[in-house]
Amino acid sequence: MNRSHFIKQSTLLATGLACNPSWLFSKEGEDIILGHNNKRYRIDKKWGELDRNRYPVKDCHEMVQDSKGRIILLTNETKNNIIIYDKKGKLISSWGHEYPGGHGLSLFNENGEDVLFICDNNRHQVIKTTLDGRILLTLNYPKETGEYSKEEEYIPTETTIAPNGDIYVADGYGKDFIIQYNTKGEYIRHWGGRGTAEKHLKNAHGVCYDNRDKNNPVLIVTSREEQAFKRYTTDGRYLDTIPVPGAWVCRPVIHGDYLYAAVLQSNSRLWQQSGFITILDKNNKVISNLAGSEPDYKGTMADEMYQTIKAFQYPHDVCIDDEENLYVAQWNSGQAYPYKLKPVR
Amino acid sequence: MRNSLLILLLVCSFRPVYSQELFQLAPPLLKYPSVFFENKTVAEIKFAQEGTTVHYTLNGQEPTLTDPVYTGPVSITQNLTILKAKAFGAAFLPSETAVATFIKNGKRIKSLKYTLPHAAYPGNGEQTLIDNLGGVAQTGSKNWMGYQCDTVSIIVDLGKRKKVNSVLLHFLQSESAWIFLPEIIRIEGDNRKATGLQLLGTAQLKTDKETTGTHCRYQQIKAIPKIKTRQLYITLLVPKEMPAWHAAKGQHAWIFIDELKIY
Numbered sequence: 001m002n003r004s005h006f007i008k009q010s011t012l013l014a015t016g017l018a019c020n021p022s023w024l025f026s027k028e029g030e031d032i033i034l035g036h037n038n039k040r041y042r043i044d045k046k047w048g049e050l051d052r053n054r055y056p057v058k059d060c061h062e063m064v065q066d067s068k069g070r071i072i073l074l075t076n077e078t079k080n081n082i083i084i085y086d087k088k089g090k091l092i093s094s095w096g097h098e099y100p101g102g103h104g105l106s107l108f109n110e111n112g113e114d115v116l117f118i119c120d121n122n123r124h125q126v127i128k129t130t131l132d133g134r135i136l137l138t139l140n141y142p143k144e145t146g147e148y149s150k151e152e153e154y155i156p157t158e159t160t161i162a163p164n165g166d167i168y169v170a171d172g173y174g175k176d177f178i179i180q181y182n183t184k185g186e187y188i189r190h191w192g193g194r195g196t197a198e199k200h201l202k203n204a205h206g207v208c209y210d211n212r213d214k215n216n217p218v219l220i221v222t223s224r225e226e227q228a229f230k231r232y233t234t235d236g237r238y239l240d241t242i243p244v245p246g247a248w249v250c251r252p253v254i255h256g257d258y259l260y261a262a263v264l265q266s267n268s269r270l271w272q273q274s275g276f277i278t279i280l281d282k283n284n285k286v287i288s289n290l291a292g293s294e295p296d297y298k299g300t301m302a303d304e305m306y307q308t309i310k311a312f313q314y315p316h317d318v319c320i321d322d323e324e325n326l327y328v329a330q331w332n333s334g335q336a337y338p339y340k341l342k343p344v345r
Numbered sequence: 346m347r348n349s350l351l352i353l354l355l356v357c358s359f360r361p362v363y364s365q366e367l368f369q370l371a372p373p374l375l376k377y378p379s380v381f382f383e384n385k386t387v388a389e390i391k392f393a394q395e396g397t398t399v400h401y402t403l404n405g406q407e408p409t410l411t412d413p414v415y416t417g418p419v420s421i422t423q424n425l426t427i428l429k430a431k432a433f434g435a436a437f438l439p440s441e442t443a444v445a446t447f448i449k450n451g452k453r454i455k456s457l458k459y460t461l462p463h464a465a466y467p468g469n470g471e472q473t474l475i476d477n478l479g480g481v482a483q484t485g486s487k488n489w490m491g492y493q494c495d496t497v498s499i500i501v502d503l504g505k506r507k508k509v510n511s512v513l514l515h516f517l518q519s520e521s522a523w524i525f526l527p528e529i530i531r532i533e534g535d536n537r538k539a540t541g542l543q544l545l546g547t548a549q550l551k552t553d554k555e556t557t558g559t560h561c562r563y564q565q566i567k568a569i570p571k572i573k574t575r576q577l578y579i580t581l582l583v584p585k586e587m588p589a590w591h592a593a594k595g596q597h598a599w600i601f602i603d604e605l606k607i608y
Contacts, residue, residue: 032368032436045366268374270483272558291368293393307371308394309437 033344034311036295039258039279039288040344041326043311047089047340048073048327055080055094060329060338062105062251063319066114066131071319071327073338074105074118081118082133087321089340095133099123104170104206104251105317108161117167119156126156126169128185139169142179144187158206158251160219162234168219172205178221180236191236192221199238202226206251209234210259212282220252220259227267229259229284242284246304247292249278255320257282262315262328263292266306273313277328277341278305290326290341312339370432370440373399373415380480380561381515381604383450385422390415390430390443397434403427407442424449425565446563448513450477451606455504459490459497466491466601474499479603480515482559484522489601492583497527497600499579501607506573509534509545511608512566514579517601519559520591525598526550527581532566534574542578545569552588577607 033040048060057075064072070092071085081096096102101122108115115136118127128137141154148154157172165183170176178201180188192201206222210231218239219232227247231239247263254260259280266274276292286295286302291311296303313333318326326341373392392399392415399415400408408431415430426447432440454475462468468490469478479488512532517524529549533542546566584598 266371269371270485270559274371293391294395296393304374304391306374306391308392308397308432310369310371 032309032311034290034309034341035277035279035288037287039290041290041341042344044340044342045336048085048337049089050083050091050337052335055083055091057083057335057337059331060316060333060336061103061331062317063327063329063338064105064107064116065319065321066107067109068114069322071321071338072105072107072116072131073329074099074102076100076102076121082116085338087323087325093132099127104156104158106159106161108165110165117159117161119158119169121155121157121173124151124154124156124174126159126167137185139167139181139185142169142171142177142187142190145177145179145190147175147177147190147193157204158222160207160209162209162217163211166234168207168209170204170207170221172203172222172224176201176204178204178207178219178232178236189236191232191238198241199230199232201230206249206261208252208254210252210254212254212257220254222249222251222261224248224250224264229261242280243301244278244280244286244305245302246306247276247278250316253318253320259284260318260320260326262318263289263305264314264316264331266292268304268306273310273333274307275312275315275330276305276307276309277312277315277318277326367436367438369438370394370397370434372440372443373430373432375428375430375443375445377445377447379478380445381448381450381477381606382421383477385420386447387418387420388428388445388447389418392430392432394432394434396436397432399430399432401428401430403429405429407431421447423447445480446561448480448515448563448604448606451513451608452503452507452509454501454607456502458500458502460492460494460499462490463493463599468603473603474605477604480561482517482519482561484517484519484524484559484601486603488603489517490603491524491599491601492581493597493599495583495585497581497583497602499581499605501577501579501605503575503577503607506537506575508571508573509568509577509607510571511568512546512577512579513563513606513608514566514581514602515561515563515604515606517559517603518556518562519601520552520556522559523587523593523596523599524559524601525552525584525587526562526564527600528552528584529580529582530564530566531580532568533578533580534568534572535576535578536572536574543572543574545572545574545577552584555590579605 058077080094081099101120104119126139141151155173158170167181179190203224211217229242249261277290279288291309316331377388400412405427536543545568
């Protein structure tokens, strides 16, 4: 090899190094950071990618972390409704072929044992299972409420489980009622529904048990088409509304002092893949929008929020792990596997 | 040789720095009371994203980095002013362009008679077509009157005979949601000299190619001849069959209208 040839080779090598995005990525602070204030993240869109032929997904609806630290995804792909990852995105296992409308996924630790609650839109049922898919309880359409004449009217989207085992189901694509059952699945009461009063709901897409105030736990319910969360006592008395103008919020997720929610889309750009992620502090004030507008308040009212960066299409749920990483599952987004976002410290 | 190596390195390190991929910015938000205005209106552009600037034009041209940076509300006085805004940022691909066309008031309209819209899209009361409200490119906006019948008739009463130069109609187009522009628009007046109605103008709108997204579209039809008339008779033909390229081809289309102006 003569000298000129050698230099040509090393030039190419150097060029390759200098232009390689992953090399630049490692340079702290130079890449795109999503979010605001103390909730800022770097995104890894490849985290959840799997062999599509063997482990396909359709809509990735919701995600939870179990007590062993594993990340569990629910998709409406019946080849594998449940996909279980480790935090690095490695596949651990998959199961489930009988949830064609798999939509809501909640985890509850029942006397030391993790159990799952799956809401199935197509089956009009809520199904409680073990972590490996054994069915423990099935809740059919809530005839007892007197609000439903057939199962098709009931399209449950979400559950949350109170520490005493009470099950709350949000009928977010049906009649927008919240239905409360005891741990055995016996009907207790229901509330919400559609209407014009503040206590009513419009697309009650999510529900969560908010125990941030330990002495005063409440339920937070999504009213997505109203771009709001609504707070109720655990027996269904309406308390107040948390407006999130412009944001079609999915379920609220409580982690630490914060409320996290995937925003399916911006109200200003409906059905144009205009989603982002929003984070509210313990006073339910928006402090960060990931790929969305910087939060701004005039008095107590948030200014209209909207997508600013096309990092997501239609985010549908966010899961926060024990190391404060976020995982984002998306609906109708080209069968995208979940993304992981790591906090910027 | 050493120099060329250095240059190559420099060129590479000055390229924009990407995370794992280059993200595109979303289009800025245009905020205004209505696209319809009396004498003057004000538009705001919102885009609260660090590391970006919004450039805009009012002449219909595509905004570039050399166009003005948005810093505060833009005043609009001219009929058919087109506001275009685009977000730019060194670390991002520029956004798509956000567009709004502003439409100034025309002659005073005394009263209107029109085909009743579909019950699902009734508009915003009897004055919907002349209330200066609307221009929101969303099917859910209450200002739209929706029709799925074959023919829509609108009779405009100007109160007295006035010379008519043109007629402007404001429509929604959202073909994936079955909302098309009318196939044919016909404008007639009651010229005293002629017997019966006199044709002032027509437009034939083609749907042979798909238009994606949801947009406001105006159609301005020039009156030839320009006659004096008190009444104007507007006829809109709704496409009876959606075209072959549409997912629901052969089905009856809709039209949505929210405003009309007589100049």
